Amino acid sequence: MYRPEVMKRIAWNRDVFTFSRIVCALTIGFLLLPLLVLAAYSFNDSRTMSWTGFSTKWYEKLFSGSPDLWRAFRNSIVIAIGSGAVATAIGTLGAIGAARYRFRLRGYVQTIGFLPMILPEIIIGVSLSMFFAGIGLKLGLFTIFLAHVSFNLPFVFLLVSARMEEFDYSIVEAAYDLGANEIQTLTLVVLPTIMPGILSGFLTAVTLSLEDFVITFFVSGPGSTTLPLYIYSMIRYGVSPVINALSVLMIAGTALLAIPLRKFLKDFAVH
Amino acid sequence: MSFGDFKALDDVSLRINKGEFFSLLGPSGCGKTTLLRIIAGFENPDEGLVNIDGIDVLPLEPNKRGVNTVFQSYALFPHLSVFENVAFPLRLRKTAPKAIRAKVGEYLELVQLVDHARKKPSQLSGGQKQRVAIARALINEPSVLLLDEPLSALDAKLRQHMLIELDSIHDKIGITFIYVTHDQQEALSVSDRIAVMNGGKVLQCDSPYEIYENPATEFVARFIGETNLFDASVESVGGGRASLSVPGLGKVLVETAKGPAPGGTAIFTIRPEKIHIDHERPDGGRSDLNVFEGVVEEPIYSGFQSKFFVRCGDATLKVFKQHASYQEEGPDIAWKDRVFVSWSSDDGYIVGPGSDA
Amino acid sequence: MKRNLGNLYAGPMILWLTVFFTVPLLIIVGFSFLRKGLYGGVEWQASLDAWKAVGTPNLVAVTVKTFVVSMVATVITLALALPTGYRMARSKRQVLLLLLVIVPFWTNFLLRVFAWMVILGNNGFVNDILLRTGLVKSSLRLLNTQGAVLLVLVYVYLPYAILPLFSTIDKFDFTLLEAARDLGASKLQAIVRVLLPNIKGGIFAAFLFTFIPIFGAYAVPLLVGDMNSYMLGNFIADQLTKARNLPFTASLSLLVTFVTTIGILILMRLQAAPERSAEADAAIAADYAAANGNGGR
Numbered sequence: 001m002y003r004p005e006v007m008k009r010i011a012w013n014r015d016v017f018t019f020s021r022i023v024c025a026l027t028i029g030f031l032l033l034p035l036l037v038l039a040a041y042s043f044n045d046s047r048t049m050s051w052t053g054f055s056t057k058w059y060e061k062l063f064s065g066s067p068d069l070w071r072a073f074r075n076s077i078v079i080a081i082g083s084g085a086v087a088t089a090i091g092t093l094g095a096i097g098a099a100r101y102r103f104r105l106r107g108y109v110q111t112i113g114f115l116p117m118i119l120p121e122i123i124i125g126v127s128l129s130m131f132f133a134g135i136g137l138k139l140g141l142f143t144i145f146l147a148h149v150s151f152n153l154p155f156v157f158l159l160v161s162a163r164m165e166e167f168d169y170s171i172v173e174a175a176y177d178l179g180a181n182e183i184q185t186l187t188l189v190v191l192p193t194i195m196p197g198i199l200s201g202f203l204t205a206v207t208l209s210l211e212d213f214v215i216t217f218f219v220s221g222p223g224s225t226t227l228p229l230y231i232y233s234m235i236r237y238g239v240s241p242v243i244n245a246l247s248v249l250m251i252a253g254t255a256l257l258a259i260p261l262r263k264f265l266k267d268f269a270v271h
Numbered sequence: 272m273s274f275g276d277f278k279a280l281d282d283v284s285l286r287i288n289k290g291e292f293f294s295l296l297g298p299s300g301c302g303k304t305t306l307l308r309i310i311a312g313f314e315n316p317d318e319g320l321v322n323i324d325g326i327d328v329l330p331l332e333p334n335k336r337g338v339n340t341v342f343q344s345y346a347l348f349p350h351l352s353v354f355e356n357v358a359f360p361l362r363l364r365k366t367a368p369k370a371i372r373a374k375v376g377e378y379l380e381l382v383q384l385v386d387h388a389r390k391k392p393s394q395l396s397g398g399q400k401q402r403v404a405i406a407r408a409l410i411n412e413p414s415v416l417l418l419d420e421p422l423s424a425l426d427a428k429l430r431q432h433m434l435i436e437l438d439s440i441h442d443k444i445g446i447t448f449i450y451v452t453h454d455q456q457e458a459l460s461v462s463d464r465i466a467v468m469n470g471g472k473v474l475q476c477d478s479p480y481e482i483y484e485n486p487a488t489e490f491v492a493r494f495i496g497e498t499n500l501f502d503a504s505v506e507s508v509g510g511g512r513a514s515l516s517v518p519g520l521g522k523v524l525v526e527t528a529k530g531p532a533p534g535g536t537a538i539f540t541i542r543p544e545k546i547h548i549d550h551e552r553p554d555g556g557r558s559d560l561n562v563f564e565g566v567v568e569e570p571i572y573s574g575f576q577s578k579f580f581v582r583c584g585d586a587t588l589k590v591f592k593q594h595a596s597y598q599e600e601g602p603d604i605a606w607k608d609r610v611f612v613s614w615s616s617d618d619g620y621i622v623g624p625g626s627d628a
Numbered sequence: 629m630k631r632n633l634g635n636l637y638a639g640p641m642i643l644w645l646t647v648f649f650t651v652p653l654l655i656i657v658g659f660s661f662l663r664k665g666l667y668g669g670v671e672w673q674a675s676l677d678a679w680k681a682v683g684t685p686n687l688v689a690v691t692v693k694t695f696v697v698s699m700v701a702t703v704i705t706l707a708l709a710l711p712t713g714y715r716m717a718r719s720k721r722q723v724l725l726l727l728l729v730i731v732p733f734w735t736n737f738l739l740r741v742f743a744w745m746v747i748l749g750n751n752g753f754v755n756d757i758l759l760r761t762g763l764v765k766s767s768l769r770l771l772n773t774q775g776a777v778l779l780v781l782v783y784v785y786l787p788y789a790i791l792p793l794f795s796t797i798d799k800f801d802f803t804l805l806e807a808a809r810d811l812g813a814s815k816l817q818a819i820v821r822v823l824l825p826n827i828k829g830g831i832f833a834a835f836l837f838t839f840i841p842i843f844g845a846y847a848v849p850l851l852v853g854d855m856n857s858y859m860l861g862n863f864i865a866d867q868l869t870k871a872r873n874l875p876f877t878a879s880l881s882l883l884v885t886f887v888t889t890i891g892i893l894i895l896m897r898l899q900a901a902p903e904r905s906a907e908a909d910a911a912i913a914a915d916y917a918a919a920n921g922n923g924g925r
Contacts, residue, residue, distance in 0.1 A: 020718075093637045097634045103638070121846075123884055218868070243742065255727075334810070348808075
């Protein structure tokens with residue numbers, strides 16, 4: 001005869017211990033483990049990686065004894081917002097143009113709007129480095145800015161283009177029909193409609209810029225240190241536990257940014 | 272099957288005969304789809320037994336049950352052609368290509384889709400997708416075919432047509448069909464038997480005729496077809512007939528054979544098409560006739576019939592009148608007309624004790 | 629008739645990327661055919677030296693090694709990302725899981741690498757535990773090994789694979805899996821024959837997003853590898869910053885670009901290719917139809 005408890009066991013097996021559940025749990029654990037280790041060591045009293053006791057001294061040192069770090073941080077922020085804004089403006093216009101019109105250079109726009117994204121970063125870094133040297137531009141914050149706009153542009157273009165694909169052109173015709181001119185149609189109808197795409201483009205650009213190390217490494221000069229470059233030098237030439245404290249704060253910052261944006265995370269994942 | 276405290280299915284017990292066209296009918300959320308998914312193996316009940324041909328299939332995976340499903344959304348594989356969709360089960364069993372060709376051809380012919388074999392599902396119309404889904408579900412020669420609201424995505428005309436086609440496929444291959452629907456017309460017209468469900472329970476399981484003519488509960492009466500329902504109190508019982516007092520309407524006679532033996536209160540129901548409507552008072556000589564005088568409040572002409580809402584005292588009766596012949600003789604019944612409505616005592620019935628019982 | 633304003637809209641983008649992407653790429657192509665200058669830079673003299681250098685056994689070995697490491701890392705990454713993305717898409721707690729993937733993803737790349745240096749270092753987390761529990765007598769060399777490079781590459785690029793897979797699988801109609809099971813497929817068959825073909829796009833995207841950056845990896849081998857685990861990216865950087873051999877840097881960069889592009893083209897071709905057996909059978913079915921039309925069975 002049929003026994004309910006047998007059925008329960010089967011249901012349990014089917015729903016909980018599936019292969020994908022186990023892999024997913026392990027993978028997410030794997031992704032989080034290093035962050036937790038960093039967090040733990042940031043409160044370690046010792047300079048070495050061996051645990052000796054609880055202390056917040058590295059946090060104090062981060063805030064009071066690391067002026068270079070904060071200068072690098074400021075550089076990063078300025079470049080991220082500046083390059084993000086420029087890339088967003090240029091990329092959005094490009095995406096609108098490529099989606100709405102057929103013109104001679106459209107194929108070229110779509111190719112150069114795609115290629116930089118799929119080439120390894122080091123190639124972009126090396127080629128820009130040679131280019132700047134070739135035209136005699138002194139490597140510094142300005143060249144970093146130019147490079148960041150360049151690698152951010154394709155991402156903005158892609159994200160806004162995706163929005164334009166779903167765009168209902170009848171509203172543009174409606175706007176013309178109701179007497180709007182090109183500029184009014186653009187600012188009152190097109191841009192507000194694709195605003196989510198523009199915003200995610202801008203946020204992606206800012207994130208990528210803040211994050212970039214490889215390209216920046218090749219186009220930076222003396223005195224133009226960004227946060228990733230500073231972190232790199234800390235890791236490479238003299239590890240101080242201050243970096244642990246910094247990591248924890250940055251991870252916390254990321255999480256704090258991600259939580260209010262959680263409704264949009266799914267959109268974010270699409271790219 | 273229960274979700275938390277909510278029971279999706281509660282003490283459901285059905286015996287479905289071999290080769291039967293069996294319908295599970297009820298409003299959305301009544302548990303009919305859950306029941307179907309349990310039979311198919313996509314959900315597991317907390318307790319219970321599903322027996323097919325004498326085998327308890329509950330411990331079996333869905334692919335081992337000898338049961339196939341026609342999904343509500345069709346669930347055609349978008350990356351495969353019509354041919355490959357239908358061939359899918361055979362490919363899984365590593366059937367020889369030659370045999371696959373022959374059998375898929377046979378089933379595509381059954382659903383009249385041979386000409387579309389090459390197409391991808393996205394190139395098909397709703398009705399064609401439906402047919403692919405049916406052919407695909409049948410090719411395994413299941414002992415039971417489950418159909419989950421298969422016609423709900425089609426428009427009304429096509430639905431009628433597909434229904435007839437489904438019925439003829441059923442006649443041709445003769446396997447058991449379990450058909451889930453919320454559409455009582457669909458269920459009435461093709462089923463051998465219908466189980467009417469609500470709130471996770473089976474309220475009545477019977478032939479379409481019995482379900483319509485002799486509903487077991489108020490819900491069934493209400494859900495199947497249209498009807499007039501009244502709370503009534505039982506005045507007297509005698510001679511195989513009960514005399515009910517319907518507030519606002521008056522005294523109503525009903526055969527006690529129709530419906531459960533009345534207690535103190537009862538729910539009385541009369542189908543609108545069983546009520547006769549006329550300007551003249553019907554023959555008063557019949558003692559079994561219920562006659563009320565009223566005013567037509569709202570006549571609705573709909574071609575083959577007219578609907579009237581007739582106000583009798585404080586009650587309103589819905590009445591259907593078939594236009595069997597050309598109506599030139601005499602004026603039609605119109606708005607505000609004073610009319611007589613009448614029905615025989617064996618046309619109404621009692622569908623259970625009063626709602627307070 | 630609307631005016632064609634395409635050039636106007638796209639103008640700034642065309643200009644910007646031409647100057648800062650196309651021209652630098654062309655410069656690299658040009659440099660690769662020039663002679664190395666005495667003190668860095670180039671001499672304006674045509675030469676194939678830089679391309680000949682690409683063919684030396686040492687470099688061929690580095691290239692092959694880079695390719696193999698990238699392949700292995702990508703396959704491991706996808707093997708983890710596919711079930712993870714699937715589970716996330718089916719989960720009721722999608723947002724939480726996404727958050728748990730995105731937070732490490734948004735955390736600075738170098739800090740994530742650094743975290744593994746802390747974990748694997750000679751005085752690091754793992755060795756600390758091993759020594760304290762007495763499992764080993766002296767610390768193991770975990771950092772600066774090929775294994776460490778592979779591990780950290782997988783770690784760093786996992787989110788790049790999980791996210792596109794998740795978003796593709798999230799759009800997948802899971803009823804199709806039920807249909808496959810219903811029609812007789814085992815769980816594995818349903819995944820292989822129905823899920824995978826329908827999320828091909830996501831798999832290719834995940835592959836590209838992992839393989840390409842790993843193939844051009846620079847920082848990871850530099851920080852957690854040793855001399856033996858250097859990859860092409862490290863070679864290029866050394867040629868640029870240490871040897872100051874611009875033509876050789878250029879030819880190596882073009883080599884990487886070339887391999888990447890070939891990879892992309894192959895994947896695109898694969899993705900566009902119809903399933904041969906399905907096509908063939910459809911043709912047969914059409915024959916059957918024709919035969920039936922002329923007189924039936």
